[in-house]
Amino acid sequence: MKHFNVIFKPDGKEISIHAGATLIEAASQAGIILNSVCGGKGICQKCVLQLEPRGQRVLACQHVVQNDLTVTIPADSRFFEQKILEHGIDRQIKVHPTVCKRYLKQRLCHGNPKVLEANLNKASSNQVHLISSQAADQLKQLDLHTLSEGLTAICHLDPRLDDLDSQSNTYTVRSFERGDTTGKIFGLTVDVGTTTVVAKLINMADGRCEATQATINPQSQYGDDVVNRIAYAKTGAKLDELNSAITECINGLTVRLCGQACIDAKYIYEMCVVGNTTMNHIFLRLPITQLGRAPYEAFSLDAHDVRADELKVEMNPAGNIHTVENIAGFVGGDTIAVALAVDMDGAEDVTLAVDIGTNGELVLGTKDKLYAVSCAAGPAFEGARIRCGSRAAEGAIEAIVVNNGDIVLDVIGNCAPRSICGSGLIDAVAVLLDLGIIDATGRFIEPGKVQDKLPAAILSRIIEKDGQPAFLLAKNADGRAVYLTQRDIREVQLAKGAIRTGFKILLNRFDLEDSDIKLILLAGAFGNYIRPESALRIGLLPHVPVDRIRFVGNAASSGARMILLSRQCRARARQLARKIEYIEIAHEPEFQAVFADSMVF
């Protein structure tokens, strides 16, 4: 097949790609991730590139390569490295993982697996050890007569056995290492978000976090939200593509983690992966098309334990990869990890855990009863479908306050503002409501009706854009403006309406009011950067005193660490999966009425 060269500027990257490929595929091959909110359908207009030398603007997802090309990537089309939340609450737990190492001195090293099993069982009472056939084969390769330094057995708790709390356990010996390597035992936690992936290297001996790395989920090039990715993966080959993207991403993060901590990846024996149900299924390469149509059912709600070599993950090939249970089609193991990390199963008072992303996942209740919902907030809070919106990347307005008769902006990277991200949007809408520029229905008030009440600087910001009222947030030296239109306000209203509907339906299930919630725990990157006062002002959160709102950071990663390090926590996660009852809000009889009511600011 004919191939052409494509040069990407300003990166200076050059690749060769087959005729008929799209520019978005070419960019991906060059390691450049472009915005693709609509998943390459040509609808969102976020993937614009300029063809040189004339600067003709084309959609990368639609433009087919038929000759050598040089293209320039405008800053807005690039999927920026966004602010990624790496840290979460660090709960003290007793380290008692499902993997351990047992050292056998030279005199106990016999090539016969049965003798070795007997020696292992003698050395640790109440424990049963079974040597796997692969480990037995490996034993034959090791010349045990010359093995003066002894042997270390890598023992994995048998995941089929339900009682993780028991003192007496059955271990499968999956591999052996020469000498005493008991001091080298590591694990990984991976939080696979729709947008970002956060990985941590954990010392399984003492629970310490040795290194953290994060990156954008490379599946973003196939669509910004799970709906677009499900639509993309309609064939096995496409699902494979998404699966390879996340596997390679995790492998890349592992290389960086090992480099940072100076360890060899072969000493990583256990990995705990959390993510929403779609991310979980793509990673395990389970069917996902049913997640895209009613009744949106998961193929599997179970936890899975899979050998690393089966998933092509680069750690110890005999190592175990544990994926946490899912709750429903749109509420996955990351929600269980959050609930575990914030102790929802021990909550005496009514507690609401909130994780807002493209989907908002909410869990409400006490230790006695927990309900979860998923709210299709849409990507507005991630900047999509907002005229000047973007993710929380450099140049994005992330906070807005009124001061001295005008607005003051906080811009990520302290540079000239070129967009607005989710936290900035919430602030902006709160400010517009406070100033009376928009009313409770979200409609812009006619400027004539507010001109006597507003300072001149603010009044001058009320403009018109394409026939719609708009509010000018910033105008840069190059004449480029960042503003909010009436339609943008409607998008925010829809997103907050979806979240509000979620917690209202949860409260109705318990017959409670907003004020009955004693604690709101905001998890995830978005939650961590919003100002609670603004979120309360626009009705994104239940009306409670602001001191009842706490940020818990990347609680999904914290929960994953607990599940990695403690078999008791793994058992609790399993119990939580059974305990948290999922409510499909669209099926609730009061849904329409609650949603209409929730749209009001």
Ligand code: FES
């Ligand atoms: S228009 Fe190209 S990805 Fe949406």
